[in-house]
Amino acid sequence: MTTITAPATTPSRVSSRTLLTCAAVASPLWAAVSLAQAFTREGFDLTRHPLSQLSTGDLGWLQITNFLVGGLLTIAGSFGLRRVLDSTWAPRLVLVNGVGMAAAGVFRMDPADGFPVGTPDGIPSTMSWHSVLHMVCGSIAFAVLIAACYVLGRMYSRAGNRRFAAASRVAGTAALLGNLWAMTGGAAGSLTLAVGVITAMLWISVVAVARAGAGWERIEG
Template sequence: MLQARDERTLLRCGTAGAVLFVAVFLVLGSVKSGYDPLRHPVSSLAIGSLGWAQAVSFCISGVLVTSSAFGMRSVLLRLGGDWWIPGLIIAVGVGLIGAGFFTTDPINGYPPGEMGGTTATGVLHQFFSAGVFLGFPAASSLLARLFWSTRHPWWAACCLLTAVVFGTGFALAALGFAGLPDFQPYAGLYQRIALCVGFGWLLMLSQFLRSARFSRAFNVRVRTA
């Protein structure tokens, strides 16, 4: 079992990873030539000029998110949780790292003038990205159940809402990137909503699990059980 100081340090990694990833894709999306953040996916920021910055963000954020999962495991075990939830957060982190190493193929009109195609690198990028887009809603759904069973109803509702909004945003984005005309113009926006919700949830969760308020609530539950 980790010491309290080690838990807090690892949980801070979750906060840092969430802030870094969202900040980088928001900034790059606003300055990259020919790139439309409403239409194009975050992964496309790794193509062309300044692409290295997005790739590095994927990798560093992935390492930080993966590290935070070990702090979560130590805390959640005391709530009666198991390896499933931190394991899914690890899947998110590893997915980010893999997405950083393997660049996506052109999609939805970016880069301009390049036809979409399928390469081995692009397939690997999609494979690792699945860890992010499946890991977030699965982890938040399981955590909603755990928080409800331990009488943290506000957090249970927050986790459930995260799963629903993230899953909906991801589904709409996928329809747009698949070329459906009703969804294509705003596919990038739908994806960004999903990612901001997912990483916002991770940030809030990391902050809460290392807070004194959580410790007091947990201690009360133990003494009255």
């Protein structure tokens, strides 16, 4: 009697290509879903309402899901970036950004300034606990995203890639200025915030695509 023994198997490791794909997809997906809602949901005005406000109302679950999916994809992508970049801090900052995004989905903003439809105009005098936590998580996510862009700029400078170094710094500066303008109550602050943050987010995706296309060689920096 012949005994057939099944070959031993070992747990498969998630490939770098898969993780980098997560990083590449996260930002365009989040931006597309957010902007599609911004232009179609009744009463939403991107010059007055931050994209996080889309988490409120009957259709708020769409943006909540968007934050959770985008955050999880960014977290996964950070591990791919850690494999292909010799920068210690850039992947860590991207990881924290992903955690902040997911947390911003868990803790939603309060209705405000006429959105959803039927909400009184103006900002509420008090915020709920989950709205406060949303603001904290969002602020952390923005801060580390900006830092990640500047760290990548330094890394690319050391590697001699001036084009990517400049683009990294431009993306980080766009997010920084967008945040500062919104914080100071500048005209159309929510719009400038959205433009700046989405620019920085998309740059992280570009870096992931570039590293995947380069065969995952590590960059010294």
